[in-house]
Amino acid sequence: MRTDDDSWDIKTSVGSTALFVAAARALAGRAPDAPARDEFAELFVRAAGPEWVDLLEGRAPEHPLLTPDFGAQFQQHQIARTRYFDDFMTAAAAAGIRQVVILAAGLDSRAYRLPWPDGTVLYELDQPQVLAFKRNTLTAAGHKPIAERHEVAVDLREDWPKALREGGFDPDAATAWLIEGLLIYLTPAAQDQLFDAVAALSAPGSRVAIEQMDPLPAEAVAAMSEGDDSGSEWVSMIYNEPRTDSTEWFAGRGWTGQRVRLTDYIRDLGQTLHSAGPQQQSLISLVTVTR
Structure with a gap:
């Protein structure tokens, strides 16, 4: 169960979801028609321990990510949203934005891996243990960032704008913000506070890409809570409550935006939806707003 002051590393609580998501990206990216590929995802997963290696090598057939219902849908979800946010970043760079902030960066x-123009500065915010795992894994493998990368080790429930500014962030420069796989782990009030901070730090021309999820139906929560360990653990980490629609929140403050349902976006990519199992994909939207 979440608490107001809980913390985590890459293998516990919210941090463990980053590994789960990276594993989904690695597996989904193997398909010949995958809409995106993250060549570093498998590196992170293998560095996490033998049980994760077993998953990648097919020696854990009962793992939730390999099931034909949940696993197939979740892999499709992760690789599609990877494509959406990759395209968002590429478009922001093409528009001349050279400052990027990734909130709850996890194993992003x-x-x-993106072709950043010279002069791009990228800030990653997350728990210190999560950032250290990523940095140590990539450094040990001999990889260097393409953008000028800055780590901001901070809990997003704390004064992260102060930490970001102290890390070199320029509030007068247009910024591309990424809020991927985060909002469901915040209370509705904390989400709105996060939006307030992003808007306050955004110069004209800034853009924000957001993944949002409608609340799970009560019957789905009950089934997950009584089901396998991974489902019940995940439900215990989220705040499954009604919250402000992100497109409407920013529109009410003068931003323009567009929102697409994940299921529609997957179809737009020419992919066939995996229809077996719970339809969690239908609750997810991908949003881009511009100031």
């Missing part, structure tokens, strides 16, 4: 590897 975009600083290392």
